[in-house]
Amino acid sequence: MNITQAIRDILGSNEAFAGKADQLSEDDSLFDMGLDSFGSVQLMLALEERFSVEFPDALLNRKSFATIRAIRDAVSTLVRQEAA
Template sequence: MVFVNDIRELLKGIGSLADCADRVSEEDDLFEKGLDSFGSVQLMLALEEKYNIEFPDHLLNRRSFSTIRIIRETVSALTVSAAA
């Protein structure tokens, strides 16, 4: 299972989001909150490590990591397909 709070914990480890990770809503655009390309790669790496998944190239774009909700959906889909 992919929990919003787990994603929030990972966001706290991203320098540019550390201060606001507790306050962003599930729908807030993380890039507007300060996520940059360096941070988004660090976030992808953290998610890959935590959930033992690999994001395929077609999901490596801004939209896949733009909100907590989309991250949860993307990671959930990948963990299901990895388990199947």
């Protein structure tokens, strides 16, 4: 499973990133590129569904959803915890 590509696919379904999710670098600020609070909640819910994880309160912050790299790191940690 390629977590980064799955994140890009999910981002691509967000109106702000339609057609340009694959062009983002892993460190581009998603909030600077158009992600808003509603979009970040939609993103979180889609990630939870796609990876069968649940974001704990400690990860429900702007930093966790700021970049593709930050999201990948958070999701990877959650997936590993689920597998343990």
